[in-house]
Amino acid sequence: MADLITLVRTYRLTAGIADRLRLSDEIFLQLEPLLRFMIYRKVLEQDEDDVLQEIMKAVAVSLDTFKKNSHDDFMRWCRGIARHKVHDYYHSRKKTDRMEPVPPEELWGYVDESGSLSAQDKLDLETAIKIINAKKPRCYDFLWKYHIQAWDYDEIAEEKEMEYHTVVRTIERCLKLAQKLMLPLMSPRKPLS
Amino acid sequence: MQDDNTEAGRILHKLGDRLRAGFVKKHPARHLDAARTAIREQYAREQEIKRNQPATVPPPSQANVKKRKGPKL
Numbered sequence: 001m002a003d004l005i006t007l008v009r010t011y012r013l014t015a016g017i018a019d020r021l022r023l024s025d026e027i028f029l030q031l032e033p034l035l036r037f038m039i040y041r042k043v044l045e046q047d048e049d050d051v052l053q054e055i056m057k058a059v060a061v062s063l064d065t066f067k068k069n070s071h072d073d074f075m076r077w078c079r080g081i082a083r084h085k086v087h088d089y090y091h092s093r094k095k096t097d098r099m100e101p102v103p104p105e106e107l108w109g110y111v112d113e114s115g116s117l118s119a120q121d122k123l124d125l126e127t128a129i130k131i132i133n134a135k136k137p138r139c140y141d142f143l144w145k146y147h148i149q150a151w152d153y154d155e156i157a158e159e160k161e162m163e164y165h166t167v168v169r170t171i172e173r174c175l176k177l178a179q180k181l182m183l184p185l186m187s188p189r190k191p192l193s
Numbered sequence: 194m195q196d197d198n199t200e201a202g203r204i205l206h207k208l209g210d211r212l213r214a215g216f217v218k219k220h221p222a223r224h225l226d227a228a229r230t231a232i233r234e235q236y237a238r239e240q241e242i243k244r245n246q247p248a249t250v251p252p253p254s255q256a257n258v259k260k261r262k263g264p265k266l
Contacts, residue, residue: 017232017233017236020232020236021229021232021233024225024228024229024232025225025228025229027228028222028224028225028228029222029225030222031222032222032223032224032225033216033217033220033221033222034213034217036216036220037212037213037216037217037220040216049224052224053224053227056224056227056228056231057227057228057230057231058231059228060227060228060229060231060232060235061231061232061234061235063232107208107212109215109219110211110212110215110216110219111208111211111212111215112215113214113215113216113218113219114210114211114212114214114215114218115214121207121211124203124204124207124208125204125207125208125211127204128204128205128207128208129208131201131204131205132205132208143205147202147205147206147208147209148205148208148209148212149209150209175199175201175202176199178199178201178205179199179200179201181201182200182201182204
């Protein structure tokens with residue numbers, strides 16, 4: 001199967017409807033799960049499919065306008081669309097966008113699905129799950145977006161309507177807290193319970 | 194993009210990669226029709242616009258333009 005960005009580049013050069021639909025299937029076969037991950041725990045579970053489909057439609061009708069050539073740029077562009085749709089979702093419900101912490105057992109469910117783990121991987125991931133769940137809600141949101149969802153600083157700044165440098169400093173502060181917390185967790189004399 | 198200078202940053206990034214990989218496996222695509230419908234509708238709109246555009250007449254080439262005579266003096 002061709003990689004995502006190759007398919008997207010081919011799509012924008014394609015004019016016929018039959019070819020576009022075929023390429024759309026190939027693109028969204030790969031992209032839909034990634035788009036779903038972008039809104040994971042961002043909207044109520046019962047609304048997730050509706051919001052996801054709104055995002056997919058918005059991506060689909062604008063696919064031929066995406067002019068860049070890298071996978072990272074494409075994912076960044078998709079995240080922008082996803083953010084706007086999530087914003088609309090909250091706006092229509094007059095609620096505030098709030099990240100729901102994910103229970104550790106649910107995170108482990110996905111980690112186990114990802115493939116085999118070495119002993120070191122298991123220790124690292126156990127520690128990562130403990131520190132991300134131990135942080136204050138504010139830190140949780142920043143660390144989740146930056147490290148788990150792989151957003152850029154400026155994407156976080158835009159979503160939170162904050163200055164770029166404030167976002168950088170906040171993430172640095174949260175990482176320092178996480179660093180302090182993880183040292184005893186990773187000590188061989190204090191095995192994880 | 195990712196700043197993994199700290200050990201905490203490195204393991205959180207690793208967690209992100211693992212979660213994404215597992216999530217993608219557990220949630221395969223099942224709404225391809227939503228994208229197809231949007232693309233079909235967009236295509237229909239584009240065709241409609243093309244049909245309603247007035248046919249444009251290409252400008253005459255220089256070779257076909259007769260030289261105008263200047264006023265008789």
